[in-house]
Amino acid sequence: MENIEILTRSAKETKKLGEKLAHEIDRSPTSIKRGAIIISLEGELGSGKTTFTQGFAKGLGIKENPRSPTFVIMRIYSVRRKAYGVRQFIHIDAYRLKSKGFKVLNWRDFIRDPKNIILVEWGDKIKNILPKNAMRIIFKHIRHHEHRLIKIII
């Protein structure tokens, strides 16, 4: 397991980080065998999970700006730039969920499909149904109100 810690000093920097990570997504044949790319975004309210997701979506070439899907649980965007064969970007907000309450038809197929990239805000709330090897990104407020400490656990 590898950890990387990054300090961002503004929402813009957090977005940029999301964008950069989207560009670095590994869709090599070995990675594809493991199924969808799943990233659990964790950390307190207002710590930057949605902001990061917006940058990530931009990095995938998605024109719409993801909003927090709190009231709809999940939004699916199609990835037009077919880099690495990715087709769908799926944004989930698990804030109000428990693993047992999370019933998405064919969820197993979703997480098996290498053409999917799935970002789950509050992924720790439904960790029982996420693959054990999912990437985790943990967001923390620190000192200055516009600073965030972002820890990437791969």
Ligand SMILES: Nc1ncnc2c1ncn2[C@@H]1O[C@H](COP(=O)(O)OP(=O)(O)OP(=O)(O)O)[C@@H](O)[C@H]1O
């Ligand atoms: N360095 C920073 N990184 C990210 N957001 C920042 C930063 N500095 C200030 N902000 C502001 O903090 C807020 C972060 O909100 P955001 O919706 O991204 O958080 P969240 O973790 O998704 O919250 P929630 O748990 O409610 O879904 C935004 O208003 C953003 O502009």
Ligand SMILES: [Mg+2]
């Ligand atoms: Mg959010």
